[in-house]
Amino acid sequence: MKLLFKVTAAATALAVISVLTACGSSPGATGPVSGAWSDVEAAAEEEGSVLLYSSQKPANLERLEKAFETKYPRIDLEFVRGTDADINPRVETENRTGRGTADVHMLTDATWVTNAAQSGSYSADLVGPHLQAPEYRPETSVLENRFALSSAAVFALGWNTAAVPGGLRSPQDLLDPKYRGKIGIVNPTGIASYVDLYRFYARTYGEDYWDRIAELKPRIYPSALGIAQALTSGEIVATPSVQPLVTEVAAGAPVDWALPSQPWGTPWYTHALSVAPHPNAAQVLVDFMTTREGQTALNDGYAAALPDIPGAVVQAQEIAAPDTADLTPDKVTEYSQEWARRFQS
Numbered sequence: 001m002k003l004l005f006k007v008t009a010a011a012t013a014l015a016v017i018s019v020l021t022a023c024g025s026s027p028g029a030t031g032p033v034s035g036a037w038s039d040v041e042a043a044a045e046e047e048g049s050v051l052l053y054s055s056q057k058p059a060n061l062e063r064l065e066k067a068f069e070t071k072y073p074r075i076d077l078e079f080v081r082g083t084d085a086d087i088n089p090r091v092e093t094e095n096r097t098g099r100g101t102a103d104v105h106m107l108t109d110a111t112w113v114t115n116a117a118q119s120g121s122y123s124a125d126l127v128g129p130h131l132q133a134p135e136y137r138p139e140t141s142v143l144e145n146r147f148a149l150s151s152a153a154v155f156a157l158g159w160n161t162a163a164v165p166g167g168l169r170s171p172q173d174l175l176d177p178k179y180r181g182k183i184g185i186v187n188p189t190g191i192a193s194y195v196d197l198y199r200f201y202a203r204t205y206g207e208d209y210w211d212r213i214a215e216l217k218p219r220i221y222p223s224a225l226g227i228a229q230a231l232t233s234g235e236i237v238a239t240p241s242v243q244p245l246v247t248e249v250a251a252g253a254p255v256d257w258a259l260p261s262q263p264w265g266t267p268w269y270t271h272a273l274s275v276a277p278h279p280n281a282a283q284v285l286v287d288f289m290t291t292r293e294g295q296t297a298l299n300d301g302y303a304a305a306l307p308d309i310p311g312a313v314v315q316a317q318e319i320a321a322p323d324t325a326d327l328t329p330d331k332v333t334e335y336s337q338e339w340a341r342r343f344q345s
Helices: 010-024 037-047 058-071 084-097 110-119 192-205 209-215 224-233 246-250 279-288 292-298 329-343
Strands: 049-054 076-081 104-107 147-160 184-186 219-221 238-242 255-258 264-272
Touching (some): 037 279, 110 192, 147 224, 147 292, 184 224, 184 238, 192 238, 192 264, 209 329, 224 255, 246 255
Parallel strands (some): 049 104, 184 219
Antiparallel strands (some): 147 255
16 A cells, blocks of 8 residues: 655654554665676565655655656555654664664755765665766765765745736845735754755845844744645745745646745755665665656756756756755754744744
């Protein structure tokens, strides 16, 4: 039975993952078989399933599932969707106990990725052939042979077309009193990539930008997905930062979006977990995510890791990497507390 979770609340995501842990965990795996790639694929088909933890939006994960199972009909792809703040601690717990539930982990937390890539304790070495394709730029797209660049979120202006028929051109357009109580922003608490977004906007659009937004009493959401849903329903009318609303526009929702002249983005990296119950299927999935089929499935409205992917807004390698030195857990916590004083006091 498929596990197609469309979770937006942390509690729901963690509850789902906990059930999976209770039902599907197994002692730490040994890693993929040695030999030719065809041997890894054969072993993956024998394993028969693979579980992905990811913070990407469900619509793209569903497309990935369909594309992967078309290529590998004998391997059942399941996924759990949650924020990095939800999922990373679960990955750490599974690693510490040696009882893995997930096989593959896809995240945007740059500091977590950097530390894990350097330590090598969370990830199996990657063996997929597509990771070495010249158009993938492996010299910059693969970190320590453990993390593969899969995608990048590029954040755009978003608006409800019924309420804002003229659209928006700059985040500064939202500093208008007419938007009081009608702006949506994301809660960055504990999420390094969102902390980086807030700092980028302050550097780019004025150090007082978020103070001025706070004066307009914005509505707060746990993720960009929640903001997109609120724009569609009319609960809010505009946002300075949401993932491009490609899926929503294609579905006929009353929304639109535009990239500002200086957009912010953050890359997603993917790794095969060292305690994966299905280590060969994990390798096959990570490799598939770097193929043209996988990239096309994943990147409608995102930045792709390959050139000329339909629906991609830019190429992921062109997105500037966050400064991990400024996104340590202590600094993320410090900024989260500052944000709470500004928006929740």
